[in-house]
Amino acid sequence: MPELPEVETTRRGITPHVQGRTVTEVVVRESRLRWPVPEQLAPAVIGRQVVTIGRRGKYLLLEFGTGTAIWHLGMSGSLRVLTEAAPPGKHDHIDWTLDSGVVLRFNDPRRFGALLWTEAPVLEHALLAHLGPEPLDELFDADYLWARTRRRAQAIKTLIMDARIVVGVGNIYANEALFNSGIRPARPAGKLTRAECVRLVAAIKAILAYAIERGGTTLRDFVGGDGKPGYFQQELQVYDRGGANCRSCAGLLMETRLGNRQTVYCRQCQR
C-alpha cells in the first residue's frame, strides 16, 4: 500500500494529534510483525512525550527525546487516529493511547510492517544508516543520478527503486516517472544520457510532490492519518495498465517484470 507519498500523508495526518502528546497506554495485540515488536518499547514510551514525528524514506520516526520509535507500514499497513473509542478490528495490531484520549491505531493485514525502538541516534540505526538521499531533497539531482548510474548495467527501474541510491521510489512511481521521462524501464542505467538523467530526476520529484499534494495514491483501501482517501489513482499513466492503451499515443502498453515486480511501459513513448 504505502509508497512515500502515503507515508508522508500519514505523517502529516497524525502529527497534529500526536506531537507534544504523552503516551499513556500501549496495547500490542500481535507482536509478530516483520520483526517482533520489542518488549522494551512499551515501558520506554509510556509516560513520555512525542517530541516530533519525522520521516526518512518510508520510515516514520517518532522522537521522544529519550529514544525513537521507528515505524514502517510495510506493504499493507496504515496508522489511523481515532478520536473516539472503537473496538479493534481484524489486523488492528497496535494501539497507542495518548493523554488527549486519542488512540493511534496500527492495522497491517500482511504484517510486513515493523515497530522498533532505538535509544541511539536514529539515523545511525542499521535500517537507516545506508539510505540514499530523499528524492525531494536538493542532494538528489541530475549530477547525482548521472554519477551513480555510470558503468552500471542494472536496469534503470530497479536502480531507482534501490534505497541505497534514492529512498522512497516504489513500484508505482518508478513506472510512472519512467513513462513521464520517456525512458524504457529496462534501459541499462549506465546508458542513460545526461539529458535523460535530468528528465528522470525531474519526473521523480514532480510525481512524488504531486502525489503528496493530492494525499497519496489510493489503491484498494489506503486512507491517510485523517481517514480521508487519496485521489491519485485515476491519474496513473501506466501502473496496472498493461495491455491498455497509452494515454499519450494510444498504443498498446507493454507489461514485463523487472526485479520481480510488475513493469509497464509504452514502446512508442519510452526509448
Place this chain on the structure above:
DNA sequence: CAGCGCCCCTGCCCGC
C-alpha cells in the same frame, strides 16, 4: 561490491 531471487503474510481476483 553488484545484482538478483527469495521470502515474510493475508487478501483478492481469476479460472476451472
Place this chain on the structure above:
DNA sequence: TGCGGGCAGGGGCGCT
C-alpha cells in the same frame, strides 16, 4: 459456489 494458484504497493537478507 468452492477451491487452488497467482499476484499485490516493501525491502531485508543471503546467495552467486
